Amino acid sequence: MNLDHHILTLLLLTPLVGAVALVLLPEREGSKTHAIGALAVTLLTFVLTLHLPYHFNYAAAAGSFQFEQNLPWITLGTTGNGIHYHLGIDGLSLWLVVLTGFLAPIGVLASWKTIQHRTRLFYTLFLLQQVAMLGIFVSLDLFLYYGFWELSLVPMALLIATFGRTENRRRAAIKFFLYAFIPSAILLVALLWLYARTGTFDLPTLQAMAAAHTISPSWHALWICSLVFLVAFGVKVPIFPLHGWLQEAVTEAPTAAVMVLAGKLGLYSILRFSFGIFPLESRMVAPWMIALGAIGIVYGSLIALIKTDLKKLAAFSTLAHVSFVVLGIFTFTVLGVDGGIFQILNESLIGAAFFVLLGLLYERYGTYEMRDYGGLATKLPWIVTMFVIVTLAAIGLPMLNGFVGEFLILSGGMQTYFPHHILWTIAATTGVIFGASYMLWMIQRVFYGSLGLRPQEVKGWDLSPREHAELWPFAILFLVMGLASPVWMKAIDTYGARAPHAGFPDCTPPNHCEMRFVVVHAREAR
C-alpha cells in the first residue's frame, strides 16, 4: 500500500478520530487529559502533513493534482455523474495544509492554561475545526468542499459562544455564523446551478470546461454565479466592506480559535474556485478587487491606528494584511499571485504569533486595553523580544518573511495591466507605512514609558518553557521564510506561474493589450 494515495484521507481521519476519542474520555475538573490528547493528535497530524512537501513532485505538469484519491460517493438520481470523494493537492494548497497542521499544536499549547473548564468540549471542537479546515484545502469535489466549508463554521461559532471573553460572546458567535452562512447558502444555489449545467461537481473537469467556455452560454448567469462565489468567500476573508463580523469575533474568540479565524480559508477558496471556474469573470472584476484590496489596507491600518484595545487593533491589522493578499492575487501577474499566496502563509503565521502573544499578556494582566499597560520591557524581556520580532515581521522588515510577500505583491501591482493599478498600488504602499506606525506605536505604549497601572498592581512573569515552545517556532520560521523563501516558492510557483493565463489555454498574454484581446475574444466566443 502506497501512503501517497491515502495520505490525505489519513490527514482528515487523524483529527476526526482524535475528536471522537476525546469525547469518549471522561472529564475531570482540572485534569490535563484532554489537552494532552489534543496535543498528541495535532502533533501527529502535523507530522503527517510534512509527508506532503517531502513527496511532492515539483516537476510534475503544472495544474495537475497530486496525492489524489477519487471514489464515487453519492449518485444523484437521474442526472449527472454524482458526487465523488475527490481529494488532491497542488502547489497552491500544499503549504496551506502544512500551515494548518503547524498552527494546531501551538493552538493547543496556547490554550493550555487559559482553558481550565470544559476542556473536553473545547478540544473536541478544536479538532473538528481542524478537520474542516484540512478538508477545505484538500477537497476537489465541490460538494465535498462545500461540506467542509459549512462545517468549519460550526466549531468556530460554538468556540466563540462558549469560550468567548465577555458577555457579548453569544452575539458575536451568532453574528459570525450569520455573516458567513447566508452567503454560503446562496453559494449552494450557484453550485447547484453549475451542477445542473454541467452534471459534475468535479473541480478539474469544471476548470477544463471553463477554459473551453462550455459551462453556460449565458453571460449573465456566469457573471452572477461568479459574484456569488466571490461574496461567499469574501465574507470569510474578509474583503473590505464585508468585514462587519471580524472585530467582535476576534475580540471574543479564545486564542486558539482566533489564530485560524480569518484569511486563509477564504483566500484559498477565491484562488481555487473563483479563479478556477470563472477565469474570465474573475479578471473582469479584478480592477474592483484591486481597489477594494488597497482600500482595505489603508482603512484597516487607519482604524488600527486609533484602536486602544489590543484585540481590536489586531482585528484591523488582520483586515489590512488579508487585503494585501487580495490586492496581490487579483493582479493576475506571476509576482502578485506568488506573493499573495506566500503572504497568506505569512499573514496566518504572523497573525497567529501576534494573537498568542496578546493571549500571554491577557493571561498575566487580564486586560487588552493598551492604556493599562506601559513599561513592561524591563519586567518581561523575553515577551518584549518576541513582540518586537513579530512586529518587525508584520511591518515587512527585509530579511523577515513579511517583506518577501509584500514586495512581490506590490511589484505585481505595478506590473499588472488593469486600469488605475499604479494609483492603487501607491495607496497600498502607504498602508505599509501606516502598518509600521500602529505596530511600533503599540510596542511603545505597551512596553516602554512609565510603568502602567495594571503592571503595578499585578505581578507578571516572563515566558515559561511551554510559552517558549509556542513562540520560538514562529520566530525561527519568520527568519527562515525571509531568507530561504524559494523553499516555499518552489511549490507556490507551480500554481502562480500559470496564474496570468490560467483558464485561457491558447494564450500566454504578457501584457495589457493582449490580455484585453483575450477577454474580448473570449466574450465573443460565447
Added chain:
Amino acid sequence: MSPNLLAVLPELLLTLAAVAVMMLEPMIAPGKTRRPLGWLAIAGTVAAGSAAFYQLHIVNAKGPITAFYATIQVDAFSVFFHLLIAAIVLVTLLGSLDYFEAPITHGGEYFALVLFGATGMMFMTSSVELLMVFIGLEISSISTYILAGFRKGRATASEASIKYFLLGSFATAFFLYGIALLFGATGSTSIGPIATGLLTTQTPRLALLAVAMVIIGVAFKVSAAPFHVWTPDVYQGAPAPVVALMSTAPKAAAFAVLLRFLFNGVGGYRDHWVLLIEVLAVASMCIGNLGALLQQDVKRLLAYSSIAHAGYVLVAFSSCHQDAISGVLFYTASYAAMNVGAFLVLTQLSGFDERVRSLDDFTGLALKRPGLSALLGFFLLSLIGIPFTGGFFGKFYIFSAAIQDGHAKLAIIGLINSGIACFYYLRLLAAIYARPLTDTVHRIAPRRVTAPAALALAATALATLGLGILPNRLLHLVERAVPQTLSTASDGKSQ
C-alpha cells in the same frame, strides 16, 4: 395469502396490537406501570414493519398489489411510507415508554392511540381511492386530537386538543368537499379514473375548485402557511413525544397523499395548481422562519421550524423533475429522523410536567447534561442544514431538483430562508452551550436516560448522520419507489 389480506397486513397487525392494548389496559390495576403495554405496542409496530418489508419483497418480485376493488394499491411508494411511519412510531414508542413518571390513569390508551393513528396514516399512503384516503385521514387525525390533549388538567393541553380538533375538522371538511366536487366534475373518487375524467370533463372550473380544496385540506395537515395557525399552540400544549410523532408521521402520510393526488390524479392541471403550491411553499418558508425568530418557548420555536420545513418540501412539488419527487420522499425521511430526535431529547429533558420550556431554561444545559445537549445540538445542526447531516442532504436534493427544473428563484428564496433559520436554531444552540444561569439548572430533570429511550435517541442520531454521509441506500429505495407510482406524472412533463 390472499392479495387483500397481504395489502393491509401492516395495518391489520397494528390494529390487532392496538385492540389488545385496549383490552389489557383495564386489567392492570390503577397506579401500576403500563410499560408491558408499551412493549406490546412496540412488538406490534415491529411486526407491522416486518410485514411492510415482506410487502416490499413481494412488490419487487411481482409488481404492485391491488386489493379491495382497486381502492388499495401497495407499491414501492406506499411501502416506503409504511416503513417510514413504522420506524417513526417505533422510535416514538421507545422514547416515551418511561414518559409517564407517575403512572396516570389509563396510560395504556396512549400506546393504543399511537397505534391507531399509525394505522390511519398507513391507509392514507396506500389508498388510491380518495374516500379511503379520507377515512385514513380521519383515523389518524382523531387519534392525534386525543393524544394532543393527553396531559389532562393543564390549560395548554386542553387548548391544544380543542384547537387542533376544531381547526382539523374544518380542514377535513374542506378535503371532503373537494372530493365531492371532484366526483361531480369527473364522476369518480378514484385517482386513476379522476385523471381520465379530467380530460373530458365539462366543468373544468369546478374541477379546479375541487383540486384547490383538496390541496387546502392537505396543507392544513402538513401545517403549510397560511393554514398553520394551529401548529404553535398545539405543539406547545401537546406532550413532547406526541409532537415528535405528529410533526413527522402524519405529515409524511399527507405528503404521500398529495404526491399521488397531484401527480397521478390531477397531473393534467399542473399548470394551474403549481402556482398555488409555489405560493404555499414561499409563504410557509417565510412565515415559519420569521415567526420562529420571535419565539421564546422552544416547542413553539420548533413548531414554526416545522412550518418552514413543510415549505421546503413543497418547493419540490413545484418541479416535475423526477428527482424532485424522490426529494420529497428523502426529505420526509430525513426530517423525521432529526425532528423526532430533537423532540425525544426534549422529552428526556423536561419530563411529563415540562419543566424546561423557554430558551432561558436551556441556558447552561450542556454543563448539566452534556450527552443530551450534544444530541440536541446535532439535531439542531441538521435542522439548520449543516453538511454531513440528513437535513443538509435533503435540502440539497430538493433544491438541486428545483434548479434542474428552472425554479432557481424558489431555490434562492428557500436557501435565504435557511440562512434566516439558522439564527433561531443558533440562539438555542448558543444558549445550551453558554454558562448557566444559576436558577435554571435545577429545573432540568436529573433523571438518567433509560435504555429504551437511549436506543431511540441513538437510532435517530445514527439515521440523521447516516442520511447525511451515506444517503445512497435510501436514495436507491426512494428512486425505485418513485417511477413505479408516478410514471404517468413525470412522462407528461419531462419533455
